[in-house]
Amino acid sequence: MRILAVGNMYPPHHTGGYELVWQAAMRHAGSLGHEVRVLTSDHREAGVRQSDEGDVRRTLRWYWDPARYEFPRLGPLARLRIERHNAAELERHLASFRPDVVAWWSMGCMSLALIERVRRAGIRAVFVVHDDWLIYGPHRDQWIRMWRGRRRALAPAAERLFGIPTSVELDRAGRFAFNSRYTLGRARGAGIDAPTMTVVHPGVDERFLEAAPPRPWRWQLAYVGRIDRQKGIDTAVRAIALLPEPARLSVWGTGDQGYLAELRSLAAGLGVAGRIRFPGRASLRDLPSIYADSDAVVFPVRWQEPFGLVPLEAMGVGRPVLTTARGGTAEFIRHGENALVFDPDDEAGLARAIRRLADDESLRARLRLAGMQTAARHTLARFAERIVEEIAGPVSERRLAAGAAR
Numbered sequence: 001m002r003i004l005a006v007g008n009m010y011p012p013h014h015t016g017g018y019e020l021v022w023q024a025a026m027r028h029a030g031s032l033g034h035e036v037r038v039l040t041s042d043h044r045e046a047g048v049r050q051s052d053e054g055d056v057r058r059t060l061r062w063y064w065d066p067a068r069y070e071f072p073r074l075g076p077l078a079r080l081r082i083e084r085h086n087a088a089e090l091e092r093h094l095a096s097f098r099p100d101v102v103a104w105w106s107m108g109c110m111s112l113a114l115i116e117r118v119r120r121a122g123i124r125a126v127f128v129v130h131d132d133w134l135i136y137g138p139h140r141d142q143w144i145r146m147w148r149g150r151r152r153a154l155a156p157a158a159e160r161l162f163g164i165p166t167s168v169e170l171d172r173a174g175r176f177a178f179n180s181r182y183t184l185g186r187a188r189g190a191g192i193d194a195p196t197m198t199v200v201h202p203g204v205d206e207r208f209l210e211a212a213p214p215r216p217w218r219w220q221l222a223y224v225g226r227i228d229r230q231k232g233i234d235t236a237v238r239a240i241a242l243l244p245e246p247a248r249l250s251v252w253g254t255g256d257q258g259y260l261a262e263l264r265s266l267a268a269g270l271g272v273a274g275r276i277r278f279p280g281r282a283s284l285r286d287l288p289s290i291y292a293d294s295d296a297v298v299f300p301v302r303w304q305e306p307f308g309l310v311p312l313e314a315m316g317v318g319r320p321v322l323t324t325a326r327g328g329t330a331e332f333i334r335h336g337e338n339a340l341v342f343d344p345d346d347e348a349g350l351a352r353a354i355r356r357l358a359d360d361e362s363l364r365a366r367l368r369l370a371g372m373q374t375a376a377r378h379t380l381a382r383f384a385e386r387i388v389e390e391i392a393g394p395v396s397e398r399r400l401a402a403g404a405a406r
Contacts, residue, residue, distance in 0.1 A: 007105030010040040012050040017309040018130040028384035064109035086111040108133035116165035125174030180328025203378035211318035212292035219247040222294035227255030230303035238347035241270040252282040291317040299323035302344040315371030338370035
């Protein structure tokens with residue numbers, strides 16, 4: 001079976017867990033003998049020199065500027081150039097690769113008209129949805145957005161003139177696999193009601209399932225993830241100012257440089273600049289030791305997290321987690337059993353939870369054991385197997401139907 005997998009970022013040029021689980025699924029598909037081609041954006045992460053693994057084509061353009069961490073406002077001609085370029089790239093791969101199925105991954109800030117092209121071409125498709133791009137995508141796609149409101153009446157003529165779809169019928173575009181009940185519910189709440197919508201929880205790599213030994217409490221805390229205001233890192237910075245002087249926080253990740261500057265300024269203003277480190281991007285190879293070197297991992301997100309792999313990774317390594325348990329994260333977090341939960345933007349609540357951990361060795365032991373058991377139920381291998389089954393399902397059904405008709 002030939003799988004064309006499309007999304008906005010693909011490792012090693014990526015920023016989060018969505019892309020890593022995509023890569024794992026594609027590796028599993030290849031191990032089963034499927035032919036896989038990845039079509040993704042031309043985004044490049046600074047300092048990453050690792051070569052691509054497999055058949056990866058980085059030729060698409062998107063409506064996002066990762067260097068400035070913003071959506072540049074484009075004029076109509078610039079939007080048309082992006083759409084024409086992406087349409088030509090897709091058509092080239094449809095013609096040369098002749099996929100049996102198209103797997104849509106993260107399409108946030110991408111040309112959603114590509115989805116409509118595949119639908120109209122009658123090619124079977126599966127959506128693997130790990131954030132709310134089905135909701136925000138049409139607003140960030142500046143071409144699709146342009147044909148709403150007063151311009152809606154011009155949309156049919158624009159399609160005929162430019163050959164680019166001006167709307168997308170997502171309900172009829174394929175099967176959907178979501179990473180959490182929360183994400184699925186959000187899509188349904190936005191009016192997406194496809195015939196097949198299921199949940200496949202992602203999981204952690206085996207390297208995170210080798211627990212580090214317990215250690216005496218040293219007030220060493222870690223945050224791992226994207227540098228983004230939605231992640232609530234400032235709450236953790238403020239909490240450090242409420243804790244004893246030995247308390248230290250390491251913030252691992254890259255992202256919004258403006259927010260990073262605010263965090264540094266906040267730490268300085270609170271008098272804790274010397275107690276907070278910003279070491280930058282953490283490699284997948286180094287992450288287990290980063291978790292192991294900490295006494296606890298904070299996950300202070302203020303937004304509704306679609307799922308949240310960082311808490312599971314920390315649990316697998318045997319480190320307690322302190323989290324707001326928002327969105328899909330709440331589907332595996334149990335307060336007082338496998339983690340401690342505090343309210344978003346509540347630095348005092350986070351500081352109290354950290355003190356509670358520091359004072360109670362038996363609590364740390366209970367959280368450690370239950371956390372390891374939770375992580376073991378959410379493995380990357382299991383996720384990859386299930387997702388490839390979802391991707392292969394439509395083609396398998398079509399082949400079975402064709403065989404029955406003979």
